[in-house]
Amino acid sequence: MKYALALFAALLLEPLADIHAAERAPSPSKLNVLLIMADDLRDFGGAFTKEVVKMPNLDRLRARGTTFERAYVQYPVCNPSRSSMLAGLRAEQTGIVGNDVPLRNKMPDIITLPQLCKDAGWQSHAFGKIFHLGGGKNAEARQGWMDAGRSWHTAQAFEATPLGRSMIEGRNVTGGALNWCSWGAADGGDEDQPDGQIAAATVEMIEKLGDAPWFIGCGFMKPHDPFIAPKKYFDLYPPGSLKTWRDPADITPVRKDAVGFGAYGEAFAKFTDQEWRELFRAYCAGTSFMDAQLGRVLDALDKHKLWDNTIVIFVGDHGYHTGERQWWNKNTLFERSCRAPLVIAAPGMNGAQVSRSLVEFVDLYPTIADFCGLKMPHAAAGTSLRPVLAKPDATVKDAAFTVVFRGPKLSAQSVRTARWRFTRWSDGQTELYDHERDHEELRNVADQQAAVVKELAIRLQSLSKLSP
Ligand SMILES: [Ca+2]
Numbered sequence: 350m351k352y353a354l355a356l357f358a359a360l361l362l363e364p365l366a367d368i369h370a371a372e373r374a375p376s377p378s379k380l381n382v383l384l385i386m387a388d389d390l391r392d393f394g395g396a397f398t399k400e401v402v403k404m405p406n407l408d409r410l411r412a413r414g415t416t417f418e419r420a421y422v423q424y425p426v427c428n429p430s431r432s433s434m435l436a437g438l439r440a441e442q443t444g445i446v447g448n449d450v451p452l453r454n455k456m457p458d459i460i461t462l463p464q465l466c467k468d469a470g471w472q473s474h475a476f477g478k479i480f481h482l483g484g485g486k487n488a489e490a491r492q493g494w495m496d497a498g499r500s501w502h503t504a505q506a507f508e509a510t511p512l513g514r515s516m517i518e519g520r521n522v523t524g525g526a527l528n529w530c531s532w533g534a535a536d537g538g539d540e541d542q543p544d545g546q547i548a549a550a551t552v553e554m555i556e557k558l559g560d561a562p563w564f565i566g567c568g569f570m571k572p573h574d575p576f577i578a579p580k581k582y583f584d585l586y587p588p589g590s591l592k593t594w595r596d597p598a599d600i601t602p603v604r605k606d607a608v609g610f611g612a613y614g615e616a617f618a619k620f621t622d623q624e625w626r627e628l629f630r631a632y633c634a635g636t637s638f639m640d641a642q643l644g645r646v647l648d649a650l651d652k653h654k655l656w657d658n659t660i661v662i663f664v665g666d667h668g669y670h671t672g673e674r675q676w677w678n679k680n681t682l683f684e685r686s687c688r689a690p691l692v693i694a695a696p697g698m699n700g701a702q703v704s705r706s707l708v709e710f711v712d713l714y715p716t717i718a719d720f721c722g723l724k725m726p727h728a729a730a731g732t733s734l735r736p737v738l739a740k741p742d743a744t745v746k747d748a749a750f751t752v753v754f755r756g757p758k759l760s761a762q763s764v765r766t767a768r769w770r771f772t773r774w775s776d777g778q779t780e781l782y783d784h785e786r787d788h789e790e791l792r793n794v795a796d797q798q799a800a801v802v803k804e805l806a807i808r809l810q811s812l813s814k815l816s817p
Pocket residue numbers: 388389426427573666667
């Protein structure tokens with residue numbers, strides 16, 4: 350498996366050897382790039398704020414840009430998704446299918462998206478989580494995970510202050526069985542939390558660089574667990590004000606490893622309605638907190654009149670179940686996990702646009718390269734979204750693909766078309782969901798739609814050739 354991947358990577362990258370930075374010369378326009386990422390933020394639906402979560406600042410950005418309602422990650426977990434997005438390659442190509450290995454270990458010579466700009470003369474800086482933040486407390490390892498020096502001139506991570514680690518209220522809803530399943534309404538203000546510091550550092554860098562041009566990665570850490578935010582954001586959601594999802598009784602049962610397994614599943618099975626509500630409230634509070642920090646960054650673009658020469662991309666790194674399929678997490682091939690928020694505000698394009706076109710996160714690399722006037726340094730797995738930004742009903746592809754692994758031997762690949770989601774496990778099991786009738790993918794109709802299954806299985810075959 351490793352050999353096959355390495356061979357594939359070598360074949361893929363070989364033609365790159367002769368490409369020099371000069372050939373990737375910036376266009377005269379030299380747009381700034383502001384890549385804003387949220388961690389574990391689900392797509393709340395057609396409107397991100399739809400009756401549930403308050404995100405007034407994302408709405409500000411949506412008013413300036415295009416909201417993609419069908420944007421799909423290539424692997425629904427932090428490190429594989431971010432590695433795929435920033436390399437412009439599918440997880441089957443990068444070989445990054447878990448949170449344990451940084452992209453550079455598998456692809457030492459890959460030119461990442463921020464590196465493409467950096468090598469062409471952009472000032473490049475990252476704050477918070479753009480690449481996955483591995484490395485623990487080891488500062489050198491952490492810099493390696495952030496790809497400091499290669500992708501960025503500087504890369505900086507942040508931690509909560511002692512006051513920000515002091516909880517006014519909160520608890521672990523699993524009684525400590527799962528460490529990460531804790532929520533807390535924290536003491537202190539926004540800048541006692543990493544996201545407040547990330548916003549402040551981003552704004553400071555924007556003000557310092559002015560019109561450099563620059564590529565800034567602003568990587569917010571929320572609403573990822575632990576579900577902590579300053580208390581005022583919990584106050585936006587009074588206890589009891591939120592409803593939580595419960596699966597209907599007549600749902601088609603799925604294999605256990607379709608959602609998760611082991612201790613997670615056991616803990617969620619024991620959740621009371623109250624516990625679901627508490628976690629969901631904390632998730633919403635963390636989302637609104639992150640949104641407020643987004644607002645501070647957008648304020649800086651307003652203040653310095655940078656919208657006309659800055660392309661702004663807001664992405665989540667994958668979706669998130671908040672109770673669907675009795676699952677509280679990511680790492681599934683259901684729509685809730687594969688679909689993630691994506692908003693792009695690009696100079697010269699209309700604002701307040703909503704697109705239902707299928708797009709993938711591997712499309713971001715060629716999109717930004719396109720707007721920056723830079724050639725792709727390797728064969729792109731995706732395609733520029735410029736046509737959709739120009740005309741929201743334009744189509745750039747008719748299918749989006751996502752993969753998951755369950756250990757070294759079992760994997761599943763999923764294809765989403767305008768109507769269907771088809772998932773095929775490497776042990777032969779299949780699932781088919783009809784989005785015309787079943788947006789929440791509650792009923793597997795694979796047995797009733799043999800022709801569709803056959804057609805979509807062929808679509809997955811093209812992907813299988815790239816698989817480990
Ligand atoms: Ca994540």
